[in-house]
Amino acid sequence: MGKSTSIRAAIIGAGPRGTSVLERLLAHAATLSGSVAVHLDVIDPHPAGPGHVWQPAQSRLYLMNTQSFYPTVIPEDPRLPAPLAGATFDQWRARQRTDPSPSLTPEELEELAVLESRDFPSRALYGRYLRCTVEELLGRLPDGVTVAFHETAAESVHRTGDAFDVGLGSGGSLTVDSVVLALGHIPSRLNLEQRELQASAGQLGLRYLPPAVPADVDWSAIPAGEPVLVRGMGLNFFDAMGQLTEGRGGKFTDAGAGLEYQSSGQEPLIIAASRRGTPYRAKAALDGYYPSSVTLRYLTEAALERFAAAGILPGFDHDLWPLLHRDTLWAYYSTLVRSQPGAVPDVPAFLAALDEAMRPHAHSSTNWEDAVESVLAVHVGPRHRLDLLGLASPLAGRSFPSRADLDAAVVDYLLDDARRSALGEQDPVKMAIGALHRGRAVLKTAVADGGITDESWVAGLRGWFESFVEGLASGPPALRAEQLAALARAGVVSFVGPDPRFSVDRRARRFTAVSPWVGGQPVTATTMVEALAPANRVAANDSPLLQQLLDDGLVRPRLMMTAEGAPVEATGLDVRPHPYRPVAANGSVTDGLYVLGLQLSATQWGTAIAAEAVQPGGPVYASGQRTLRDADEIAQAILGA
Structure with missing residues (x-):
């Protein structure tokens, strides 16, 4: 859509993703020249900013799964229009310590007084950050921009000529030029x-x-x-x-x-x-989101470029996992020889042989995993070997005469895992997991927008790797493992x-x-x-709005082909990039309708949930602020910027 004298858009969903769209629309509107009136309708039954999940009034016992330095809804990309207001969560946290907002409650002030950059904040406090961000943005509205908040559900979206009618649960409807579906977590039918x-x-x-x-x-x-x-x-x-x-x-x-x-x-x-x-295994105690001692040597941007230059659409199990597997092994064994002197008698010879065994050789038919096993057999005793897949299933291969024996084994596992977390970069197991964590950031970019074959997405990435890496790299703070062990002992x-x-x-x-x-x-x-999150499957949704869009054929689930040639319904919507617009049941794409967030789960992997603040001295992965760039693309398209 080109520029016009009047633009009206609706953002359905006022949680973090809807807030990012609002922020980007305001940033772009500030750059418009001429007389342009922009009206934004933000629709959500919950207050804007926190949305449903991050309500500030919830129990402070609910902690975030990331530390204070991680999350943001404000982009830090100099290539994008500058934000009009807002900051990362950690910047906001530090500012509230010295210049607190009048809206903060005594409980929030109490938490902020002791919360440091490496601590895990409550979800309630993150919700307050989101609400404060919205308030700051509303205080900096560009000329010609108005925002209306509708604390009700959007129950329908119908195309009428060049416009959309958005039906509201409170009655009536809104007529807008564009609609952004930033729905977040939606209710799901039970299996x-x-x-x-x-x-x-x-x-x-x-x-x-x-x-x-x-x-x-x-x-x-x-x-x-x-x-x-x-x-x-x-x-x-x-x-x-x-x-x-x-x-x-x-x-x-x-x-x-x-x-x-x-x-x-x-x-x-x-x-x-x-x-x-x-x-899940607990997170390691680190100074940043990724361990500084772990560097990816195999699953790199250069490796991805080589696939592209050769015209290869990589498969997960065949092409990408072998590279990350190598990185994980190298992280483990290089940490082992550094942190446990004597574990390997001849360190230089071992590392040289391991490096040679893992280096891809186009002229060799030797299985690299067999070559690595041969090196380990010479240099590393059984007690110090890494059972990578076994990390995610610590009880596999064991049986227990009674539940008391099982409970004792689980307590031992929890305490050992917490001990390893406390060692941080000195623990080989946690650094192997750190390599998986870094590799996951690279994979998010590699597999997005059809970057791997459908069959390997279904069978490999989502079939086994996702649950494997989640159980290792997406766990709680180590304190939770210690608490669970104490509860079991009690x-x-x-x-x-x-x-x-x-x-x-x-x-x-x-x-x-x-x-x-x-x-x-x-x-x-x-x-x-x-104790499970509601299923994130658009075809199993219990949302009146999403079901209406499916029934009317304005959107459809994405179908993927298995290795056997059978179509399977993916979790997310079928969309066309960029920006992401849903594909209708007849294969057409409706201009003016956009998707951001969890309903992109069949096109993106792991990037639709949160944005990663840039950490000084840390790595900057393209996937870290992907959802914010998606919001920026939507804002550009709506405003014709």
Whole structure:
């Protein structure tokens, strides 16, 4: 759309991504010449900035999964129009320490007083940052720009000629030139097993809490002193754990021999279950988001350029993972020889041989992994070898006579993992994970916009690697692992074991769970909590707006082809870049309709969730602020800038 004397756009969704679109629209509007009136309608039932997930009034026990220095909604790219207001979260945090906003509550001031750059802030405080950012932007509106906020749901979007009619849940509609779908987390329908569990609970008088945003859950409904079966041991699990322990008056103390838990007597007995049988590994203590001692040698921008120059569309398992696998091994063994003198007798000879074994040789038919194994057999004893895939499944290959034996093993794992996290760059395992973490940033750029084959996206990237790397590199602060170990020692938490099976004992009127690797009777409870985020699948959505767009054919899910040639429905919308516009059911692209964020999950991988602030002295990956550049492209298209 070219410039006109009047431009009106609607942003549906007022969380972080909607806020980024608003910020970019204002930045671009400030550069427009001539007499141009711009009106922006921001639509969300929740206050603008925090949106649904980051509400400032939620429990301060809910922590972010990243440290203060990481997140931002303000771009730091000098190639983009300069922001009119706002800062990164860490800059905002530091400013509030010396010049606090009058809107800050006593609880927020108390948290800010002790929160440092490397600490993990509460989600509530991040929500306050988002709200303050919106307020700052509204105080700097360019001439000719007006913004209206509609605290209601957008329930429909219809194309009418060259415009769109946006139906509002509060009644009436808005007529606009452009619409941005920044929907964020949308409600999802339960899968078949979850629907059966929910139906059985209704019939038998049991409590079943389906997947939900943790702050939306009524944790007080779970009775004290009774078993509660919690499925999932990812990040939502730690939210549930905090609400059911510290949230009920319990306290953690440290007398020098590790954390201990003092019960309030109001806790339930938490029985935790997941496919691995253990939670995600905890984050290492680092000065930055990536370990400074780890440098990628194989999965590099130059390697990606070589694929492009050769006309190769890489496959994940065949082309990209072997490079990252090498980087991970090198990070582990180079850290091992640095941090544990004596682990390898002849360090120079070992590193030279390892480097030679891992270097790609076009003239050689030798399997590089076999060559590496030969080098390790000569130089590294079994105790110091890396079992990379085993890191994500620490209980694999083990069985336990009883759940007490299992609980003891999980506590040992948690304490060992927390110890390794405290060692930071001196721990070989955490540096191997650090290489995966760095590699993930490169992969995000490599695989976006059709950068790998469909079949390797389905079978490799999303088929096995995503869950593998999430379990290693997306874990909680190490404090959470120590707290979970303390709760297990105090008898407040116990575990089910790997590969659990869930069912309902209708005669006993109880949920049951059992692991094939743990002896004893199945665990039972009258309450079950799904500690899982709602599924991010557009085809399984429970959003009236998204369902209307699908039903009317304005958008469609993306289809991908498997290696067998079978089409499978991907998680996100089918879109055309750039900027991202949804593909209609008939294959056309509707001008003026844009998508940003989680519904791009079939085109982007891992970049639609948060933006990474630039860290002084740290690496700057193109994927770090990808979502902010996407917002900038949308703003340019809307304003014709």
